[in-house]
Amino acid sequence: MRCTQCDSADLEPGFIEDSGEHSQGYARWIKGPLERGLFGGARRMGKTRWIVDAFRCVECSHLELFARPKD
Numbered sequence: 001m002r003c004t005q006c007d008s009a010d011l012e013p014g015f016i017e018d019s020g021e022h023s024q025g026y027a028r029w030i031k032g033p034l035e036r037g038l039f040g041g042a043r044r045m046g047k048t049r050w051i052v053d054a055f056r057c058v059e060c061s062h063l064e065l066f067a068r069p070k071d
Helices: none
Strands: 011-015 028-030 051-055 063-069
Touching: none
Parallel strands: none
Antiparallel strands: 011 051, 028 051, 051 063
């Protein structure tokens, strides 16, 4: 993998924290536009969730994000 900003090959792995109410501690990507439920929260029922992996470029600090299916 290479940084899409500076072309460096020095990317370090990490993750984007989700510390919201009832969160599992990591961010997830869900296909489709954001739809709000009755109480204002995102509607997620029946939608596939993907874990977000994040890599930070050591040279320029740019973040590269990749989604992978939840295990």
